[in-house]
Amino acid sequence: MTKTVTKPIQKRALATRDKLLTAAKDLISKESFEALRVEDVVRAAGVAKGTFFAHFKDKDALMEQIIGARMAELIAETAAAATPKDIPEMVELLLPLIHFMTSERYVFDVIVRHSGAAAISDIGPIATQFDEQIAIFARWAQKAPYRPDIAPELVGEGISAFFIQAIALNFCALNSRQALESRLTSYLDAWLCPK
Amino acid sequence: MTKTVTKPIQKRALATRDKLLTAAKDLISKESFEALRVEDVVRAAGVAKGTFFAHFKDKDALMEQIIGARMAELIAETAAAATPKDIPEMVELLLPLIHFMTSERYVFDVIVRHSGAAAISDIGPIATQFDEQIAIFARWAQKAPYRPDIAPELVGEGISAFFIQAIALNFCALNSRQALESRLTSYLDAWLCPK
DNA sequence: AGATTAAATTGACCACGGTCACTTTCATAA
Protein backbone atom coordinates (compact mmCIF):
# COMPACT_ATOMS: atom_id res chain seq x y z
CA MET A 1 0.00 0.00 0.00
CA THR A 2 1.58 3.27 -1.08
CA LYS A 3 1.48 6.49 0.83
CA THR A 4 -1.21 9.11 0.20
CA VAL A 5 -0.12 11.43 -2.56
CA THR A 6 0.49 14.94 -1.37
CA LYS A 7 0.09 17.70 -3.90
CA PRO A 8 -0.26 21.14 -2.45
CA ILE A 9 0.08 23.97 -4.92
CA GLN A 10 3.32 25.69 -4.12
CA LYS A 11 3.49 29.42 -3.61
CA ARG A 12 6.19 29.47 -6.24
CA ALA A 13 3.70 28.26 -8.85
CA LEU A 14 1.16 30.92 -7.96
CA ALA A 15 3.83 33.57 -8.18
CA THR A 16 4.89 32.32 -11.60
CA ARG A 17 1.34 32.33 -12.85
CA ASP A 18 0.97 35.85 -11.59
CA LYS A 19 4.18 36.93 -13.29
CA LEU A 20 2.87 35.51 -16.57
CA LEU A 21 -0.49 37.26 -16.25
CA THR A 22 1.09 40.55 -15.29
CA ALA A 23 3.60 40.39 -18.12
CA ALA A 24 0.88 39.55 -20.61
CA LYS A 25 -1.42 42.37 -19.50
CA ASP A 26 1.47 44.75 -19.64
CA LEU A 27 2.40 43.76 -23.18
CA ILE A 28 -1.23 43.93 -24.28
CA SER A 29 -1.61 47.42 -22.90
CA LYS A 30 1.49 48.51 -24.80
CA GLU A 31 0.44 46.85 -28.05
CA SER A 32 -2.77 44.86 -28.50
CA PHE A 33 -4.31 41.48 -27.81
CA GLU A 34 -3.72 40.49 -31.40
CA ALA A 35 -0.02 41.27 -31.26
CA LEU A 36 0.68 39.26 -28.13
CA ARG A 37 3.31 36.55 -28.58
CA VAL A 38 3.86 33.77 -26.06
CA GLU A 39 7.61 34.14 -26.45
CA ASP A 40 7.40 37.78 -25.48
CA VAL A 41 5.32 36.92 -22.45
CA VAL A 42 7.75 34.33 -21.13
CA ARG A 43 10.72 36.59 -21.79
CA ALA A 44 9.07 39.44 -19.91
CA ALA A 45 8.07 37.10 -17.09
CA GLY A 46 11.55 35.59 -16.95
CA VAL A 47 10.47 31.98 -17.30
CA ALA A 48 10.87 29.26 -19.91
CA LYS A 49 8.34 28.65 -22.62
CA GLY A 50 7.31 25.30 -21.24
CA THR A 51 6.33 26.94 -17.99
CA PHE A 52 3.74 29.00 -19.81
CA PHE A 53 2.02 25.88 -21.05
CA ALA A 54 2.18 24.30 -17.62
CA HIS A 55 0.01 27.17 -16.40
CA PHE A 56 -2.23 27.72 -19.41
CA LYS A 57 -3.50 25.01 -21.70
CA ASP A 58 -2.76 27.19 -24.68
CA LYS A 59 -2.48 30.83 -25.67
CA ASP A 60 -6.23 31.04 -25.96
CA ALA A 61 -6.67 30.06 -22.32
CA LEU A 62 -4.54 33.01 -21.24
CA MET A 63 -6.57 35.30 -23.46
CA GLU A 64 -9.76 33.94 -21.97
CA GLN A 65 -8.56 34.72 -18.47
CA ILE A 66 -7.58 38.26 -19.26
CA ILE A 67 -10.55 39.10 -21.45
CA GLY A 68 -12.95 37.41 -19.04
CA ALA A 69 -11.57 39.41 -16.14
CA ARG A 70 -11.98 42.67 -18.01
CA MET A 71 -15.53 41.76 -18.95
CA ALA A 72 -16.26 40.97 -15.33
CA GLU A 73 -15.20 44.46 -14.30
CA LEU A 74 -17.33 46.11 -16.94
CA ILE A 75 -20.33 43.93 -16.20
CA ALA A 76 -20.03 44.61 -12.50
CA GLU A 77 -20.21 48.33 -13.20
CA THR A 78 -23.22 47.79 -15.42
CA ALA A 79 -24.92 45.71 -12.77
CA ALA A 80 -24.24 48.31 -10.12
CA ALA A 81 -26.00 51.04 -12.07
CA ALA A 82 -29.68 51.75 -11.66
CA THR A 83 -32.04 49.64 -13.73
CA PRO A 84 -32.43 51.33 -17.12
CA LYS A 85 -35.88 52.84 -17.55
CA ASP A 86 -36.09 52.38 -21.30
CA ILE A 87 -34.26 50.76 -24.18
CA PRO A 88 -32.00 53.65 -25.17
CA GLU A 89 -30.85 53.82 -21.58
CA MET A 90 -30.25 50.10 -21.64
CA VAL A 91 -28.08 50.45 -24.72
CA GLU A 92 -26.18 53.29 -23.15
CA LEU A 93 -25.44 51.20 -20.09
CA LEU A 94 -24.00 48.56 -22.36
CA LEU A 95 -21.67 50.93 -24.16
CA PRO A 96 -18.55 50.32 -22.08
CA LEU A 97 -18.88 46.61 -22.63
CA ILE A 98 -19.57 47.10 -26.33
CA HIS A 99 -16.56 49.33 -26.57
CA PHE A 100 -14.29 46.69 -25.13
CA MET A 101 -15.78 43.87 -27.17
CA THR A 102 -15.33 45.82 -30.38
CA SER A 103 -11.94 47.22 -29.53
CA GLU A 104 -10.29 44.50 -31.58
CA ARG A 105 -11.62 41.97 -33.99
CA TYR A 106 -9.43 39.42 -32.27
CA VAL A 107 -11.02 40.13 -28.90
CA PHE A 108 -14.48 39.63 -30.28
CA ASP A 109 -13.46 36.34 -31.86
CA VAL A 110 -12.09 35.06 -28.58
CA ILE A 111 -15.24 36.12 -26.77
CA VAL A 112 -17.56 34.48 -29.25
CA ARG A 113 -15.53 31.32 -29.24
CA HIS A 114 -15.92 31.05 -25.48
CA SER A 115 -19.35 32.55 -25.09
CA GLY A 116 -21.34 29.33 -24.89
CA ALA A 117 -22.73 29.26 -21.43
CA ALA A 118 -24.65 26.69 -19.46
CA ALA A 119 -21.88 24.16 -19.51
CA ILE A 120 -21.53 22.26 -16.29
CA SER A 121 -17.88 21.47 -16.51
CA ASP A 122 -15.43 23.28 -18.71
CA ILE A 123 -17.11 26.59 -18.00
CA GLY A 124 -14.58 29.36 -18.35
CA PRO A 125 -14.49 32.99 -17.29
CA ILE A 126 -16.07 34.30 -20.48
CA ALA A 127 -18.96 31.86 -20.40
CA THR A 128 -19.44 32.78 -16.76
CA GLN A 129 -19.67 36.43 -17.70
CA PHE A 130 -22.29 35.66 -20.31
CA ASP A 131 -24.36 33.86 -17.70
CA GLU A 132 -24.00 36.88 -15.47
CA GLN A 133 -24.97 39.19 -18.30
CA ILE A 134 -28.06 37.18 -19.12
CA ALA A 135 -29.08 37.25 -15.46
CA ILE A 136 -28.74 41.02 -15.39
CA PHE A 137 -30.72 41.38 -18.58
CA ALA A 138 -33.38 39.13 -17.09
CA ARG A 139 -33.58 41.32 -13.98
CA TRP A 140 -33.91 44.46 -16.09
CA ALA A 141 -36.66 42.90 -18.10
CA GLN A 142 -38.53 41.88 -14.99
CA LYS A 143 -38.47 45.34 -13.50
CA ALA A 144 -40.10 47.07 -16.43
CA PRO A 145 -41.66 44.53 -17.13
CA TYR A 146 -40.87 43.73 -20.69
CA ARG A 147 -42.30 40.59 -22.23
CA PRO A 148 -44.34 39.32 -19.29
CA ASP A 149 -45.46 36.52 -21.60
CA ILE A 150 -42.14 34.66 -21.44
CA ALA A 151 -39.67 33.62 -18.78
CA PRO A 152 -37.20 36.32 -17.67
CA GLU A 153 -34.32 34.00 -18.40
CA LEU A 154 -35.50 33.70 -21.99
CA VAL A 155 -35.80 37.47 -22.29
CA GLY A 156 -32.21 37.71 -21.13
CA GLU A 157 -30.98 35.14 -23.62
CA GLY A 158 -32.69 37.04 -26.39
CA ILE A 159 -31.04 40.28 -25.41
CA SER A 160 -27.73 38.49 -25.38
CA ALA A 161 -28.32 37.01 -28.83
CA PHE A 162 -29.13 40.42 -30.30
CA PHE A 163 -26.24 41.98 -28.48
CA ILE A 164 -23.84 39.57 -30.14
CA GLN A 165 -25.50 39.87 -33.52
CA ALA A 166 -25.32 43.66 -33.46
CA ILE A 167 -21.62 43.56 -32.67
CA ALA A 168 -20.88 40.85 -35.22
CA LEU A 169 -22.52 42.84 -37.98
CA ASN A 170 -20.42 45.77 -36.98
CA PHE A 171 -17.22 44.01 -37.93
CA CYS A 172 -17.88 42.78 -41.39
CA ALA A 173 -19.38 45.98 -42.60
CA LEU A 174 -18.50 49.58 -43.04
CA ASN A 175 -20.69 50.43 -40.09
CA SER A 176 -19.85 53.02 -37.52
CA ARG A 177 -20.47 52.70 -33.83
CA GLN A 178 -23.57 54.83 -34.28
CA ALA A 179 -24.98 52.23 -36.65
CA LEU A 180 -24.26 49.56 -34.07
CA GLU A 181 -26.14 51.44 -31.38
CA SER A 182 -29.16 52.13 -33.51
CA ARG A 183 -29.21 48.57 -34.78
CA LEU A 184 -29.09 47.23 -31.28
CA THR A 185 -31.87 49.60 -30.28
CA SER A 186 -34.15 48.37 -33.05
CA TYR A 187 -33.39 44.77 -32.16
CA LEU A 188 -34.19 45.29 -28.52
CA ASP A 189 -37.28 47.30 -29.31
CA ALA A 190 -38.60 44.52 -31.50
CA TRP A 191 -37.67 41.87 -28.96
CA LEU A 192 -38.87 43.61 -25.82
CA CYS A 193 -41.79 45.66 -27.07
CA PRO A 194 -43.73 43.72 -29.70
CA LYS A 195 -46.77 45.73 -30.73
CA MET B 1 2.95 55.65 -73.24
CA THR B 2 3.13 51.92 -72.60
CA LYS B 3 0.92 49.26 -74.05
CA THR B 4 -2.26 48.18 -72.28
CA VAL B 5 -1.49 45.43 -69.80
CA THR B 6 -3.02 42.14 -70.76
CA LYS B 7 -3.86 39.79 -67.96
CA PRO B 8 -6.27 37.05 -68.88
CA ILE B 9 -6.64 34.28 -66.35
CA GLN B 10 -5.05 31.23 -67.84
CA LYS B 11 -6.84 27.92 -68.02
CA ARG B 12 -3.87 26.41 -66.27
CA ALA B 13 -4.57 28.53 -63.18
CA LEU B 14 -8.21 27.54 -63.08
CA ALA B 15 -7.24 23.91 -63.34
CA THR B 16 -4.78 24.28 -60.47
CA ARG B 17 -7.35 25.97 -58.30
CA ASP B 18 -9.73 23.17 -59.06
CA LYS B 19 -7.13 20.54 -58.21
CA LEU B 20 -6.59 22.25 -54.86
CA LEU B 21 -10.28 22.42 -54.07
CA THR B 22 -10.88 18.84 -55.11
CA ALA B 23 -7.94 17.56 -53.12
CA ALA B 24 -9.06 19.50 -50.08
CA LYS B 25 -12.64 18.27 -50.25
CA ASP B 26 -11.40 14.76 -50.69
CA LEU B 27 -9.16 14.93 -47.65
CA ILE B 28 -11.92 16.53 -45.58
CA SER B 29 -14.33 13.77 -46.47
CA LYS B 30 -11.77 11.21 -45.41
CA GLU B 31 -10.90 12.97 -42.17
CA SER B 32 -12.44 16.24 -41.04
CA PHE B 33 -12.24 19.98 -41.59
CA GLU B 34 -10.28 20.34 -38.41
CA ALA B 35 -7.64 17.83 -39.47
CA LEU B 36 -6.96 19.40 -42.85
CA ARG B 37 -3.34 20.44 -43.39
CA VAL B 38 -2.23 22.71 -46.18
CA GLU B 39 0.79 20.50 -46.79
CA ASP B 40 -1.45 17.51 -47.35
CA VAL B 41 -3.61 19.47 -49.76
CA VAL B 42 -0.70 20.57 -51.91
CA ARG B 43 0.82 17.11 -51.88
CA ALA B 44 -2.47 15.57 -52.97
CA ALA B 45 -2.94 18.25 -55.61
CA GLY B 46 0.62 17.85 -56.85
CA VAL B 47 1.60 21.48 -56.57
CA ALA B 48 3.99 23.49 -54.42
CA LYS B 49 3.00 25.13 -51.19
CA GLY B 50 3.42 28.61 -52.56
CA THR B 51 0.88 27.86 -55.23
CA PHE B 52 -1.74 27.27 -52.59
CA PHE B 53 -1.28 30.74 -51.23
CA ALA B 54 -1.36 32.24 -54.69
CA HIS B 55 -4.90 30.90 -55.00
CA PHE B 56 -6.15 31.36 -51.46
CA LYS B 57 -5.21 34.21 -49.17
CA ASP B 58 -4.84 31.76 -46.33
CA LYS B 59 -6.11 28.41 -45.12
CA ASP B 60 -9.21 30.09 -43.78
CA ALA B 61 -10.11 31.36 -47.23
CA LEU B 62 -10.13 27.82 -48.59
CA MET B 63 -12.30 26.72 -45.70
CA GLU B 64 -14.66 29.59 -46.36
CA GLN B 65 -15.06 28.52 -49.98
CA ILE B 66 -15.78 24.92 -49.17
CA ILE B 67 -18.00 25.55 -46.18
CA GLY B 68 -19.82 28.35 -47.97
CA ALA B 69 -20.50 26.12 -50.96
CA ARG B 70 -21.91 23.38 -48.78
CA MET B 71 -24.11 25.87 -46.97
CA ALA B 72 -25.35 27.17 -50.30
CA GLU B 73 -26.48 23.69 -51.29
CA LEU B 74 -28.31 23.14 -48.03
CA ILE B 75 -29.91 26.55 -48.08
CA ALA B 76 -31.04 26.08 -51.66
CA GLU B 77 -32.82 22.90 -50.63
CA THR B 78 -34.40 24.69 -47.71
CA ALA B 79 -35.52 27.52 -49.95
CA ALA B 80 -36.98 25.12 -52.47
CA ALA B 81 -39.22 23.50 -49.89
CA ALA B 82 -42.72 24.73 -49.19
CA THR B 83 -43.04 27.58 -46.74
CA PRO B 84 -43.26 26.09 -43.24
CA LYS B 85 -46.71 26.46 -41.74
CA ASP B 86 -45.59 26.69 -38.14
CA ILE B 87 -42.49 26.99 -36.03
CA PRO B 88 -41.77 23.29 -35.47
CA GLU B 89 -41.92 22.83 -39.21
CA MET B 90 -39.56 25.76 -39.63
CA VAL B 91 -37.09 24.18 -37.24
CA GLU B 92 -37.36 20.89 -39.04
CA LEU B 93 -36.58 22.53 -42.35
CA LEU B 94 -33.46 23.96 -40.79
CA LEU B 95 -32.21 20.63 -39.50
CA PRO B 96 -29.92 19.74 -42.42
CA LEU B 97 -28.21 23.12 -42.12
CA ILE B 98 -28.00 22.77 -38.34
CA HIS B 99 -26.55 19.33 -38.75
CA PHE B 100 -23.78 20.60 -40.98
CA MET B 101 -23.05 23.65 -38.86
CA THR B 102 -22.74 21.52 -35.74
CA SER B 103 -20.87 18.68 -37.38
CA GLU B 104 -17.60 20.09 -36.11
CA ARG B 105 -16.78 22.77 -33.64
CA TYR B 106 -14.19 24.02 -36.11
CA VAL B 107 -16.80 24.41 -38.84
CA PHE B 108 -19.03 26.47 -36.60
CA ASP B 109 -16.12 28.70 -35.66
CA VAL B 110 -15.27 29.36 -39.28
CA ILE B 111 -18.89 30.12 -40.05
CA VAL B 112 -19.31 32.53 -37.18
CA ARG B 113 -16.08 34.26 -38.00
CA HIS B 114 -17.32 34.94 -41.52
CA SER B 115 -20.99 35.38 -40.82
CA GLY B 116 -21.12 39.14 -40.70
CA ALA B 117 -23.18 40.15 -43.65
CA ALA B 118 -24.04 43.47 -45.14
CA ALA B 119 -20.50 44.30 -46.06
CA ILE B 120 -20.19 45.99 -49.39
CA SER B 121 -16.73 44.84 -50.29
CA ASP B 122 -14.99 41.88 -48.79
CA ILE B 123 -18.20 39.90 -48.74
CA GLY B 124 -17.39 36.21 -48.87
CA PRO B 125 -19.40 33.09 -49.58
CA ILE B 126 -20.46 32.53 -46.00
CA ALA B 127 -21.65 36.07 -45.47
CA THR B 128 -23.52 35.75 -48.75
CA GLN B 129 -25.25 32.65 -47.47
CA PHE B 130 -26.28 34.44 -44.32
CA ASP B 131 -27.84 37.19 -46.38
CA GLU B 132 -29.66 34.57 -48.36
CA GLN B 133 -30.78 32.85 -45.19
CA ILE B 134 -32.11 36.07 -43.69
CA ALA B 135 -34.01 36.75 -46.91
CA ILE B 136 -35.61 33.31 -46.76
CA PHE B 137 -36.53 33.76 -43.13
CA ALA B 138 -38.03 37.13 -44.00
CA ARG B 139 -40.12 35.57 -46.73
CA TRP B 140 -41.36 32.87 -44.39
CA ALA B 141 -42.31 35.43 -41.82
CA GLN B 142 -44.21 37.46 -44.36
CA LYS B 143 -46.29 34.52 -45.53
CA ALA B 144 -47.67 33.62 -42.12
CA PRO B 145 -47.50 36.54 -41.22
CA TYR B 146 -45.43 36.60 -38.10
CA ARG B 147 -44.64 39.90 -36.48
CA PRO B 148 -46.50 42.22 -38.82
CA ASP B 149 -45.41 45.03 -36.52
CA ILE B 150 -41.82 45.02 -37.73
CA ALA B 151 -40.01 44.91 -41.06
CA PRO B 152 -39.60 41.42 -42.59
CA GLU B 153 -35.87 41.98 -42.86
CA LEU B 154 -35.71 42.55 -39.12
CA VAL B 155 -37.73 39.42 -38.47
CA GLY B 156 -35.21 37.51 -40.56
CA GLU B 157 -32.25 38.97 -38.70
CA GLY B 158 -33.82 37.95 -35.44
CA ILE B 159 -34.32 34.40 -36.59
CA SER B 160 -30.72 34.33 -37.68
CA ALA B 161 -29.53 35.65 -34.33
CA PHE B 162 -31.46 33.01 -32.42
CA PHE B 163 -30.34 30.34 -34.84
CA ILE B 164 -26.71 31.13 -34.11
CA GLN B 165 -27.29 31.44 -30.40
CA ALA B 166 -29.01 28.07 -30.20
CA ILE B 167 -26.13 26.40 -31.99
CA ALA B 168 -23.48 28.22 -29.99
CA LEU B 169 -25.04 27.10 -26.73
CA ASN B 170 -25.04 23.58 -28.02
CA PHE B 171 -21.27 23.45 -28.15
CA CYS B 172 -20.19 24.55 -24.73
CA ALA B 173 -22.71 22.44 -22.93
CA LEU B 174 -23.64 18.85 -22.49
CA ASN B 175 -26.67 19.43 -24.63
CA SER B 176 -27.99 16.95 -27.10
CA ARG B 177 -29.38 17.80 -30.49
CA GLN B 178 -32.85 17.47 -29.02
CA ALA B 179 -32.06 20.24 -26.57
CA LEU B 180 -30.87 22.37 -29.45
CA GLU B 181 -34.11 21.88 -31.33
CA SER B 182 -36.34 22.61 -28.41
CA ARG B 183 -34.29 25.63 -27.47
CA LEU B 184 -34.50 26.99 -30.97
CA THR B 185 -38.23 26.37 -30.97
CA SER B 186 -38.74 28.36 -27.77
CA TYR B 187 -36.61 31.17 -29.12
CA LEU B 188 -38.54 31.36 -32.34
CA ASP B 189 -41.84 31.10 -30.59
CA ALA B 190 -40.97 33.99 -28.34
CA TRP B 191 -39.60 36.03 -31.23
CA LEU B 192 -42.31 35.32 -33.75
CA CYS B 193 -45.39 34.90 -31.60
CA PRO B 194 -45.34 37.35 -28.71
CA LYS B 195 -48.53 36.99 -26.72
C1' DA C 1 20.59 15.69 8.18
C1' DG C 2 19.72 12.68 4.47
C1' DA C 3 16.50 10.15 1.49
C1' DT C 4 12.46 10.23 -1.27
C1' DT C 5 9.02 11.78 -4.30
C1' DA C 6 6.00 14.73 -6.63
C1' DA C 7 5.50 19.44 -8.19
C1' DA C 8 7.55 22.96 -10.88
C1' DT C 9 10.52 24.40 -14.40
C1' DT C 10 13.52 24.10 -18.42
C1' DG C 11 14.80 24.59 -23.38
C1' DA C 12 15.77 21.93 -27.45
C1' DC C 13 12.71 20.36 -30.61
C1' DC C 14 8.64 19.79 -33.68
C1' DA C 15 4.37 21.04 -36.55
C1' DC C 16 2.36 23.84 -39.51
C1' DG C 17 0.77 28.19 -41.62
C1' DG C 18 2.59 31.60 -44.40
C1' DT C 19 6.44 34.39 -47.33
C1' DC C 20 9.25 35.65 -51.17
C1' DA C 21 13.04 35.81 -54.49
C1' DC C 22 13.51 33.07 -58.21
C1' DT C 23 12.21 29.98 -62.29
C1' DT C 24 9.05 28.35 -65.70
C1' DT C 25 5.18 28.79 -68.79
C1' DC C 26 2.20 31.17 -71.73
C1' DA C 27 0.33 34.79 -74.83
C1' DT C 28 1.19 38.36 -77.70
C1' DA C 29 4.04 41.69 -80.57
C1' DA C 30 7.55 42.43 -83.89
Add this chain to the structure above:
DNA sequence: TTATGAAAGTGACCGTGGTCAATTTAATCT
Protein backbone atom coordinates in the same frame (compact mmCIF):
# COMPACT_ATOMS: atom_id res chain seq x y z
C1' DT D 1 10.25 32.52 -85.32
C1' DT D 2 11.89 34.83 -81.89
C1' DA D 3 11.69 38.36 -78.24
C1' DT D 4 9.29 40.17 -74.33
C1' DG D 5 6.85 40.57 -70.19
C1' DA D 6 3.37 39.18 -67.22
C1' DA D 7 1.05 35.28 -65.07
C1' DA D 8 1.73 31.00 -62.82
C1' DG D 9 4.33 28.07 -60.09
C1' DT D 10 8.31 26.69 -56.96
C1' DG D 11 10.50 25.36 -52.56
C1' DA D 12 13.79 26.84 -49.12
C1' DC D 13 12.97 29.50 -45.34
C1' DC D 14 10.76 31.78 -41.31
C1' DG D 15 7.62 32.83 -37.19
C1' DT D 16 5.17 31.16 -33.69
C1' DG D 17 2.33 27.96 -30.99
C1' DG D 18 2.89 23.85 -28.62
C1' DT D 19 5.48 19.23 -26.70
C1' DC D 20 8.21 16.45 -23.68
C1' DA D 21 12.20 14.05 -21.60
C1' DA D 22 15.20 15.69 -18.47
C1' DT D 23 16.43 18.70 -14.49
C1' DT D 24 15.70 21.44 -10.39
C1' DT D 25 13.12 22.69 -6.27
C1' DA D 26 10.29 22.06 -2.31
C1' DA D 27 7.86 19.31 1.00
C1' DT D 28 7.54 15.18 3.82
C1' DC D 29 9.21 10.89 6.09
C1' DT D 30 12.71 8.29 8.75
